[in-house]
Amino acid sequence: MQSNDPSRATPPSGSGSISRVLVVDDSRLQRRILAGSLKKWGFEVIEADSGDAALHICRVAAPDLVLSDWMMPGMDGIEFCREFRQMDRADYGYFILLTSKSDKMEIAQGLDAGADDFLTKPVNPGELRARISAGDRIIAMQRELSDKNQMIGHTLQRLQAAYDAIDRDLVQAKKIQQSMVPELSRDFGASKVSLLLKPCGHIGGDLVGMFSARPGQVGFYSIDVSGHGITSAMMTARLGGYLSPVYFDQNLALVAGNDGHDLRAPTDLAKLLNERQLADTGIDEYFTMIYATVNLATGVVQMVQAGHPYPMIIRPDGGVEFVGQGGLPIGLMAGAEFTQSEFRMHPGERLLLYSDGFTECSLAAGGMLEAEGLADLVRCCQPGQSGQEFLDDLYWNLTEIMAPGQGMEDDISATLFEFNGL
Missing domain, CATH: 3.60.40.10 (PPM-type phosphatase domain)
Structure with a gap:
């Protein structure tokens, strides 16, 4: 396996919601081809040659986007995707499966495992960029929603505290009224x-x-x-x-x-x-x-x-x-x-x-x-x-x-x- 050190990586400026991309493929050549295109577009790229290695990287520095081959020895792309979705993380990670499969049942299997999108190998650079842009929009909306939910959560906490204070006052007021x-x-x-x-x-x-x-x-x-x-x-x-x-x-x-x-x-x-x-x-x-x-x-x-x-x-x-x-x-x-x-x-x-x-x-x-x-x-x-x-x-x-x-x-x-x- 060859990979960048995720702990030292810094996201490029102006790259939108997706900045860190994890490429997972047991073929060194396929990884290099994808990594070359991604780096030209300004993304930080991390490489892994197996599902197990990819999971370790995800635990150290969660990527914004995963490009994973479907067919790999050991843990294949479907199993890795399931494990990836089980991980506890602060925000959403977009997952694209790279496959030569086109059967509808197999595509359904990938979606059921948690994949967001599919790309057919060999990967066309233009299609790859378009799929990443789509994922970027989805992650941006998810993060905006998460921020708003967090703000709503804080607001609800303050409202609950105010309600509890009012409720205590009303309980005391009830005693006064009963008197x-x-x-x-x-x-x-x-x-x-x-x-x-x-x-x-x-x-x-x-x-x-x-x-x-x-x-x-x-x-x-x-x-x-x-x-x-x-x-x-x-x-x-x-x-x-x-x-x-x-x-x-x-x-x-x-x-x-x-x-x-x-x-x-x-x-x-x-x-x-x-x-x-x-x-x-x-x-x-x-x-x-x-x-x-x-x-x-x-x-x-x-x-x-x-x-x-x-x-x-x-x-x-x-x-x-x-x-x-x-x-x-x-x-x-x-x-x-x-x-x-x-x-x-x-x-x-x-x-x-x-x-x-x-x-x-x-x-x-x-x-x-x-x-x-x-x-x-x-x-x-x-x-x-x-x-x-x-x-x-x-x-x-x-x-x-x-x-x-x-x-x-x-x-x-x-x-x-x-x-x-x-």
Whole structure:
């Protein structure tokens, strides 16, 4: 074997994507003929007289192009081509088989082994140059694609790192949002308020809550901020501060008196929140709300409905009735007027406030749940259930009829007030 030292070779300038060529042939004469043409064209040429010797060279300095004879003693061109394709290398190597074969099955055998092209011996210099030019274009495209893939890979790594950071932030944001609902169920004398909050993502735009500043009075609400995601969650965090169950001086639903705090009239709260929402420039979000207050001694409920779905009274015998007078969402119109509803509840009755995540849920049977469908779900709940157990069963019943594979499209929340007097 006679070969150049591949470790000292330097590619000629201006030679395109192919600069180093390995010529493999057991005939010294054939190698010299091919090498002579290649060197005149400016290529760096390495010679090998067998497949085994060629593999050794490829491991030291991978060539851009291989010109290999098909018929050689020991490892022939087909076997060498297969071994060449198994080698781990950074970029693609173009492989041309030199052969006197022209049978289609034999050509197919060469392609199956990994050859890119064929040249019939004796090799015509013009055809050889044309085949090398074709290979040069293919390698150039492959390397360009490889560079772009590498750049995409680096970009994806950076995006993954950014996603992981956002995901960690959202997990923490979820904990913060959950802290705004410190209690899911609380007794007020013989009566009880229970809450359900199921965001469709890490965080959501629904908010439920309850508070009582003095015995015999209780206020509770259900809020749904427009949109989804971080913006809506920030709005719910703000509203949670406005309706704090702990810091009564900050709670807009409470009015300070000489001997403590009293519940503000529901329509007054809606007007105050509407003014606050519209006073802040740059905020396009609005929200729907049901806010109700109850006198536990009389069972009288005063309620404002601001764009939220109609609440449902559940009778002890399983009957249901929708109550409310509708109204505009909060934050849409300056000077909006809100109507207050008033009705009396009797012991054993329950008042269910819920977001449109229930009624607008897509069903496996097609369409949406709607209000009447929710009433049917309520009737399907196990008899005797109350409080958190009732709400969990209601949510489970909903998941059983959701459109398969679609998951929750919107946040789902509910507030259940069970009246049994003081």
